[in-house]
Amino acid sequence: MQTTAPAVTALIEEFAKLPGVGPKTAQRLTFFLLRSPADQSRRLADALVRMKEQVTTCTTCFNITETDPCPICASPQRDHGVICVVEEPLDVLAIEKTESFRGAYHVLNGALSPMEGIGPKDLRISELIARVQGGEVREVILATNPNYEGDYTAAYIAPLLKPQGVTLTRLARGLPLGGDLEYADEGTLSRALEGRRAFEG
Amino acid sequence: MQTTAPAVTALIEEFAKLPGVGPKTAQRLTFFLLRSPADQSRRLADALVRMKEQVTTCTTCFNITETDPCPICASPQRDHGVICVVEEPLDVLAIEKTESFRGAYHVLNGALSPMEGIGPKDLRISELIARVQGGEVREVILATNPNYEGDYTAAYIAPLLKPQGVTLTRLARGLPLGGDLEYADEGTLSRALEGRRAFEG
Numbered sequence: 001m002q003t004t005a006p007a008v009t010a011l012i013e014e015f016a017k018l019p020g021v022g023p024k025t026a027q028r029l030t031f032f033l034l035r036s037p038a039d040q041s042r043r044l045a046d047a048l049v050r051m052k053e054q055v056t057t058c059t060t061c062f063n064i065t066e067t068d069p070c071p072i073c074a075s076p077q078r079d080h081g082v083i084c085v086v087e088e089p090l091d092v093l094a095i096e097k098t099e100s101f102r103g104a105y106h107v108l109n110g111a112l113s114p115m116e117g118i119g120p121k122d123l124r125i126s127e128l129i130a131r132v133q134g135g136e137v138r139e140v141i142l143a144t145n146p147n148y149e150g151d152y153t154a155a156y157i158a159p160l161l162k163p164q165g166v167t168l169t170r171l172a173r174g175l176p177l178g179g180d181l182e183y184a185d186e187g188t189l190s191r192a193l194e195g196r197r198a199f200e201g
Numbered sequence: 202m203q204t205t206a207p208a209v210t211a212l213i214e215e216f217a218k219l220p221g222v223g224p225k226t227a228q229r230l231t232f233f234l235l236r237s238p239a240d241q242s243r244r245l246a247d248a249l250v251r252m253k254e255q256v257t258t259c260t261t262c263f264n265i266t267e268t269d270p271c272p273i274c275a276s277p278q279r280d281h282g283v284i285c286v287v288e289e290p291l292d293v294l295a296i297e298k299t300e301s302f303r304g305a306y307h308v309l310n311g312a313l314s315p316m317e318g319i320g321p322k323d324l325r326i327s328e329l330i331a332r333v334q335g336g337e338v339r340e341v342i343l344a345t346n347p348n349y350e351g352d353y354t355a356a357y358i359a360p361l362l363k364p365q366g367v368t369l370t371r372l373a374r375g376l377p378l379g380g381d382l383e384y385a386d387e388g389t390l391s392r393a394l395e396g397r398r399a400f401e402g
Contacts, residue, residue: 005255005265005266005267007248007251007252007254007255007256007267008252008256008265010251010252011248011249011251013248014244014248017241017245018230018233018234018245019230019233020226020229021230025221027294028220028221029219029221029222030252031289031290031291032219032220033219033249033252033253034252034256034265034290040218041249041250041252041253042249042253043215044215044216044219044246044249045245045246045247045249046246047208047211047212047214048242048243048245048246048249049242049243049246050208050211050212051206051208051209051211051212051231051234051235052234052242052243053208054206054208055206055209064209064235066206066207066208088232089232090228090232093228
């Protein structure tokens with residue numbers, strides 16, 4: 001795209017490299033910042049640089065962090081006997097937002113996917129086993145995504161952890177809150193039936 | 202949003218300040234950059250800073266530029282006797298992409314809008330009149346947007362330029378290319394009828 005300002009074109013091109021940002025959106029973002037005070041662009045630029053400089057990976061749970069071990073792994077208020085195994089740092093964020101989990105995490109960094117060539121070596125599986133062998137762990141929640149790759153990953157990890165004598169669990173499947181029976185897919189509905197609980201009236 | 206890395210939270214917040222970027226998109230962009238090579242974040246940060254440092258406004262046409270006068274105003278290959286008056290720098294971009302205009306531009310920096318309190322003093326109208334009084338100009342195309350504010354702005358400017366003896370034109374209204382008669386709104390269709398041309402078969 002040819003504008004009379006190469007610096008504008010350059011910024012449009014950089015924005016367009018982000019996922020879900022097409023050329024029109026990239027243009028809109030650029031012209032928005034062009035009209036905004038310089039301070040706003042500067043703060044975004046600083047945040048970008050600082051994020052890359054300061055964020056590292058916790059060598060215990062492999063979540064993103066600025067300190068190693070991360071605040072969760074270092075916290076005496078968390079129950080380090082329960083490890084919630086997730087695929088991505090975003091999953092940790094989602095679970096933390098529920099405020100209903102007080103254990104620790106283990107971020108695998110993806111899920112097994114023969115289709116995409118992601119094997120056990122690409123994930124933090126051996127580190128998880130070593131952590132469980134460490135002793136303290138009583139329960140491992142295999143909280144990988146409720147899809148094919150996530151289920152496959154959980155099924156791969158489970159037999160490796162069983163010999164350690166820990167309790168292995170998986171997040172409940174069922175109808176989402178606010179969902180509508182009529183529109184639930186068959187898989188979800190059959191899992192909801194299987195997992196039915198006594199009515200607490 | 203609380204993550205274990207404040208630098209990540211900061212970047213999510215900065216992204217969320219952009220128009221059309223909600224908290225979920227801001228998260229997605231941040232985690233995308235977190236996984237990408239540091240180089241990508243650095244290039245985006247640099248482009249942001251450079252854009253604000255290097256981009257200025259052409260003192261002739263008020264388009265964005267890195268040099269003053271801008272390459273279009275400075276070009277001997279452009280016809281400076283025809284000025285296309287637009288609202289925003291993005292409009293210049295849109296017209297340049299057609300490659301069917303070889304004249305110069307004048308960016309008003311918006312449109313008159315009594316509702317939003319934008320009056321003639323907020324736009325580059327007096328500068329346009331001064332430019333036309335300069336002599337060389339033969340035609341002024343009032344290419345403000347085909348909406349209420351754009352029409353109003355064109356109607357406000359026209360009588361101010363008429364005494365200079367220049368030809369005043371407005372972009373043609375009609376059916377958009379690839380459009381469907383059935384779905385055209387009444388206004389567009391009645392303008393298309395009004396502006397009908399001899400069939401060139």
